[in-house]
Amino acid sequence: MTTPKxxxxxxxxxQPLAALxxxxxxxxxxxxxxxxxxxxxxxxxxxxxxxxxxxxxxxAAKVHAEKVGDRPSYLLRAPGxxxxxxxxxxxxxxxxxxxxxxxDIPVMVSPREDDILxxxxxxxxxxxxxFSLKAEFERxxxxxxxxxxxxxxxxxxxxxxxxxxxxRPKGAWSNYLLSSYLRxxxxxxxxxxxxxxxxxxxxxxxxxxxxxxxxxxxxxxxACCLINKNILPDWDIPEMCRLLGEAEWYVGTHGGANDQTxxxxxxxxxxxxxxxxxxxxxxxxxPFLKGVHVVLANxxxxxxxxxxxxxxxxxxxxxxxxxxxxxxxxxxxVHDARRLGADxxxxxxxxxxxxxxxxxxxxxxxxxxxxxxxxxxxxxxxxKFGSLDEDILGIPAEAVDELILMLPVKxxxxxxxxxxxxxxxxxxxxxxxxxxxxGGYHVRTTARFFYKENIIGRTLERIFLEADRRLSSGxxxxxxxxxxxxxxxxxELVDRLQHVLSFDFRVSNSQLDRxxxxxxxxxxxxxxxxxxxxxxxxxxxxxxxxxxxxxCEYLDHEYYSRGExxxxxxxxxxxxxxxxxxxSFERISASEQLQNLETALQSIQEQRRVITFSRGACVVDxxxx
Numbered sequence: 259m260t261t262p263k264x265x266x267x268x269x270x271x272x273q274p275l276a277a278l279x280x281x282x283x284x285x286x287x288x289x290x291x292x293x294x295x296x297x298x299x300x301x302x303x304x305x306x307x308x309x310x311x312x313x314x315x316x317x318a319a320k321v322h323a324e325k326v327g328d329r330p331s332y333l334l335r336a337p338g339x340x341x342x343x344x345x346x347x348x349x350x351x352x353x354x355x356x357x358x359x360x361x362d363i364p365v366m367v368s369p370r371e372d373d374i375l376x377x378x379x380x381x382x383x384x385x386x387x388x389f390s391l392k393a394e395f396e397r398x399x400x401x402x403x404x405x406x407x408x409x410x411x412x413x414x415x416x417x418x419x420x421x422x423x424x425x426r427p428k429g430a431w432s433n434y435l436l437s438s439y440l441r442x443x444x445x446x447x448x449x450x451x452x453x454x455x456x457x458x459x460x461x462x463x464x465x466x467x468x469x470x471x472x473x474x475x476x477x478x479x480x481a482c483c484l485i486n487k488n489i490l491p492d493w494d495i496p497e498m499c500r501l502l503g504e505a506e507w508y509v510g511t512h513g514g515a516n517d518q519t520x521x522x523x524x525x526x527x528x529x530x531x532x533x534x535x536x537x538x539x540x541x542x543x544x545p546f547l548k549g550v551h552v553v554l555a556n557x558x559x560x561x562x563x564x565x566x567x568x569x570x571x572x573x574x575x576x577x578x579x580x581x582x583x584x585x586x587x588x589x590x591x592v593h594d595a596r597r598l599g600a601d602x603x604x605x606x607x608x609x610x611x612x613x614x615x616x617x618x619x620x621x622x623x624x625x626x627x628x629x630x631x632x633x634x635x636x637x638x639x640x641x642k643f644g645s646l647d648e649d650i651l652g653i654p655a656e657a658v659d660e661l662i663l664m665l666p667v668k669x670x671x672x673x674x675x676x677x678x679x680x681x682x683x684x685x686x687x688x689x690x691x692x693x694x695x696x697g698g699y700h701v702r703t704t705a706r707f708f709y710k711e712n713i714i715g716r717t718l719e720r721i722f723l724e725a726d727r728r729l730s731s732g733x734x735x736x737x738x739x740x741x742x743x744x745x746x747x748x749x750e751l752v753d754r755l756q757h758v759l760s761f762d763f764r765v766s767n768s769q770l771d772r773x774x775x776x777x778x779x780x781x782x783x784x785x786x787x788x789x790x791x792x793x794x795x796x797x798x799x800x801x802x803x804x805x806x807x808x809x810c811e812y813l814d815h816e817y818y819s820r821g822e823x824x825x826x827x828x829x830x831x832x833x834x835x836x837x838x839x840x841x842s843f844e845r846i847s848a849s850e851q852l853q854n855l856e857t858a859l860q861s862i863q864e865q866r867r868v869i870t871f872s873r874g875a876c877v878v879d880x881x882x883x
Contacts, residue, residue, distance in 0.1 A: 318458025352644020
């Protein structure tokens with residue numbers, strides 16, 4: 259979708275075709291079409307695989323033709339995102355590493371002359387819907403905010419935080435589509451034209467940690483820009499990525515922009531290192547190691563953001579935002595103390611923390627007290643927790659450790675209200691109310707989590723580039739022991755990341771842990787971790803390529819075929835069926851998840867597979883054939 263002439267803008271030059279013509283071209287096939295799909299989109303040239311993709315895409319086109327007839331149409335597709343290496347860093351302006359899977363979501367798009375968005379999906383879980391974009395925007399924009407506090411600024415951030423999916427059903431799939439349109443309308447004030455959208459059969463796992471929801475957001479954004487290209491600004495890709503990250507806030511999940519960035523701009527067989535620490539956002543494509551396959555395995559424990567996932571997700575964002583606010587206050591207090599000459603007194607930092615914040619540092623602050631000039635670099639370079647990196651801050655690693663130890667392990671809402679000068683209600687609204695009455699915001703472990711991730715990310719970047727350089731130059735052979743050492747180092751780093759996700763950030767769960775424990779004993783295992791926000795969904799398992807098929811069969815036998823592996827999950831869902839009222843959202847969701855589990859266990863081989871790293875979201879341009 260990106261043009262060779264201008265890699266920083268999307269290419270909207272594809273010509274529309276009648277939906278049945280799109281279906282015919284795909285079904286007819288041919289060497290040129292298979293080469294296009296295999297090399298430029300799916301990074302998989304196996305004939306049987308490509309035949310299945312063409313048939314699936316043609317099916318979507320034929321269903322769309324039943325709805326719109328011979329009106330001009332486009333075929334778009336967006337892949338799922340795979341966080342095979344890092345997590346969450348985009349939420350705190352840190353550098354995040356991820357890629358895209360060949361599992362994707364296709365959608366047929368036909369422009370309309372009115373403002374109606376008419377959506378349909380071949381998946382019966384997602385009912386058809388039709389609504390006026392202007393009416394939805396006016397309802398969301400005009401709802402008064404006075405009842406939420408006297409000093410609440412009326413902007414997209416606060417409005418989506420206080421009024422997520424306002425006036426619309428919680429959990430509706432159409433909210434993800436609407437989010438992109440509303441964000442564009444908020445940004446531009448333009449009278450946006452609507453569209454008829456028909457979503458085809460998806461191969462990106464649903465509620466499984468591969469950001470299928472973000473793929474829908476990206477598809478809606480691209481569809482809107484494609485149809486309204488003559489009236490919208492000519493945004494570059496970094497600006498689009500910012501808007502996409504903010505668009506998804508509408509559904510109630512206040513995350514970063516990494517998923518959308520990767521889904522929008524990744525290339526075939528590449529890994530993206532998205533530099534959220536830079537303005538504007540930059541992305542570095544990295545070559546992946548040879549001889550390594552990724553097995554994507556669904557734990558079958560669904561990540562239902564609308565049910566419980568949003569609270570958990572937003573709680574962790576509250577941890578990092580709270581910690582960031584306190585870190586900035588500490589840096590400000592240090593600046594004031596140094597201006598008054600306090601840095602000449604032994605133990606000055608410990609005294610400052612105790613007197614100003616009632617904190618006790620977790621260890622001696624040797625470097626930060628004895629070399630106060632380090633604070634000049636911290637003050638200049640610190641932005642958010644993603645800045646906790648010696649390269650970004652320009653200070654030694656030991657000083658970064660000391661900086662983190664100045665934060666409290668946990669801070670309660672009442673303590674936060676005192677320090678930040680706000681009332682408890684405002685604290686819990688802004689940073690998410692802790693689940694337990696004695697709970698709080700785990701700021702030190704969160705800071706340490708992001709610091710560890712930054713170290714892992716920088717190390718992975720060095721390994722990928724060094725291994726590729728030495729292999730390309732002929733210095734190493736792909737089957738050499740020395741090159742294999744790179745594979746093992748990457749696997750160990752991925753295992754280390756899973757450890758900090760589990761223990762520092764607490765986003766794993768018993769089902770993910772069980773699946774990974776089983777995988778570690780499987781053939782060719784190198785490393786593995788959860789992917790996505792956690793609390794369920796998929797794991798990505800790095801495996802030697804010669805063993806990837808055997809690993810899949812091993813998981814079939816040891817994980818999916820053993821009913822006892824899912825007893826805990828079943829019990830939780832059955833308890834929800836007994837506890838909640840028949841027509842409640844919680845009970846309906848639990849019933850749906852239980853049915854999804856039983857259906858998935860009847861099709862075990864569809865729950866795990868070897869994936870390729872596909873191209874990001876694009877118009878499938880069949881007008882050239």
